[in-house]
Amino acid sequence: MLRGKPEEVLRNSQYDQQAAPPGRRIELTTADVIRLDQLAAAAERLFEHVRQVHGDTVEVAADYFWAIPPDALYEVAQEPRKLTIGQLSECEQHVRPLLEGELDPLAYYLVWLSDLMRAVGYAVAG
Structure with a gap:
């Protein structure tokens, strides 16, 4: 929430x-x-x-990024105990079949797309 x-x-x-x-x-x-x-x-x-x-x-500076697990992401009263590592190229590999019409849309594609969009935002915002 x-x-x-x-x-x-x-x-x-x-x-x-x-x-x-x-x-x-x-x-x-x-x-x-x-x-x-x-x-x-x-x-x-x-x-x-x-x-x-x-x-x-847009060129991005890195492929790997820190990710916060979903169960801790919105629990801002507590510091996350565990971070995971995400990879932009992996997010792109997940989204590509959707663009090419090979897979039907799934809600989780929004998570991978948001990781890509965040990288673009940070890259262009400086």
């Missing part, structure tokens, strides 16, 4: 100001619900921006 007040984060965001109709604020998420339509729209706008600035590919 997500915790905190995301409305405070989005209140003055560029996305919120540009995408919301006048007098209406878009709610991307609440404490326990994420709107997929708004998440997809935000992702598309971000990908469009990254393509304009960096082109169709």
Whole structure:
């Protein structure tokens, strides 16, 4: 479950100001619900921006990364006792068959895709 007040984060965001109709604020998420339509729209706008600035590919500095197991990821009151190692090239190998139409979508592909998207975000944000 997500915790905190995301409305405070989005209140003055560029996305919120540009995408919301006048007098209406878009709610991307609440404490326990994420709107997929708004998440997809935000992702598309971000990908469009990254393509304009960096082109169709982004170089990342490393293949391996630290990962927090799912059962500890949102338990922020406790420091994770165990970290695992993830690999971007492995995430890409999992996602590729989905792109090529060889496999049907599974929800867990979002986890691998998010690892790739995080690497892109860190690479382009500097």
